[in-house]
Structure formats: C-alpha cells, structure tokens
Amino acid sequence: MESLGKLIKILRKERKISQQDLAKQYGMSRATISGIENNTVSEIGIRKIEAILNGFGYELTAVPRQSKRPTLDTLKKVNFHG
DSSP, X not given: OHHHHHHHHHHHHHTXXXXXXXXXXXXXOHHHXXXXXXXXXXXOOHHXXXXXXXXTTOOOOOOOOOOSXXXXXXXHHTTTTO
C-alpha cells in the first residue's frame, strides 16, 4: 500500500490537484487522502484506491510475488546439487 500512496501523491501533485479537491471528487475526506498518501490510514477499501488510480489513467493489477528464497522444487529443477 505504501507504494500506491506515494504514486497517488506524485500523480496528484503533477496535476496540481489539492488533497481537498481529490477527496471531494471521490467522496472522501482530505484526511483520508492524506492517510493514503502517507501510509497512515488503517483501512481503505480497494475500490477507492482503484477509483483514484483509474482517474489518473492507471490500472490496479495484481502480480505474483517473487520469492526471495527458492523453493525445493525450484532447486530440483535447476539441479542445484550438481
């Protein structure tokens, strides 16, 4: 969520939109927009984030996380032990 908040803040500032104006556009409070941007809001609906991003011409998508450590199956496939 932290990176989404940073992105929303960047997009908002690039377009010279105030937090208050963005909040009004999406039926939220200015404090909620601030919380999203600063990653301090405890809970926010994904639809709200998606609506804001869509308004800026972005699409919210999910991609699988890359594991930092290989699984046993992965190690077997690459013949890790020779």
